[in-house]
Amino acid sequence: MEKKGIYKVLFVCLGNICRSPSAEAVMKKLVREAGLDERIKVDSAGIIGYHEGERADPRMRAHAARRGYRLDSISRPVRTEDFYDFDLIIGMDDRNIDDLKRKAPDLASVEKIHRMTEYSRNKLYDHIPDPYYSGAEGFELVLDLLEDACGGLLECLLILK
Numbered sequence: 001m002e003k004k005g006i007y008k009v010l011f012v013c014l015g016n017i018c019r020s021p022s023a024e025a026v027m028k029k030l031v032r033e034a035g036l037d038e039r040i041k042v043d044s045a046g047i048i049g050y051h052e053g054e055r056a057d058p059r060m061r062a063h064a065a066r067r068g069y070r071l072d073s074i075s076r077p078v079r080t081e082d083f084y085d086f087d088l089i090i091g092m093d094d095r096n097i098d099d100l101k102r103k104a105p106d107l108a109s110v111e112k113i114h115r116m117t118e119y120s121r122n123k124l125y126d127h128i129p130d131p132y133y134s135g136a137e138g139f140e141l142v143l144d145l146l147e148d149a150c151g152g153l154l155e156c157l158l159i160l161k
């Protein structure tokens, strides 16, 4: 994070209706609590545009709301400009990472791609499992893993300050 600059983070999952909107909401809350709203900007997008224009999945919204997160993002697919616009592009699983690498317009963009669980502090998962076809426990697990990893991500960004 450049001194006095703005650092931009994009979270990406498959549909942009479950995991990445949750990551966006969790990270925004942490950033706000740290008083860094003006320095760290957060957004989310999906690999596929199938849910474009939709709010987050109602099941994900309900689970997130119980923890105090309001998911108000509208689904959109990743765009080529995102690779120039954002400093860090964070995928949730292997498939997201492979798809992002395929979409990246140049080598500098590939270097911006990271995996959410790289930032985990306490949870031993190597990806954020897709909850779309799961029960309630899948949505709770997503939130547990994202709260842990977003905390780690914020710590990393503070070191770069």
Ligand code: 4NP
Residues within 6 Å of the ligand: 013, 014, 015, 016, 017, 018, 019, 020, 050, 130, 131, 132
């Ligand atoms: P997400 O979950 O990638 O966490 O938003 C999914 C949402 C939609 C689909 C799959 C996963 N889908 O197949 O439509």
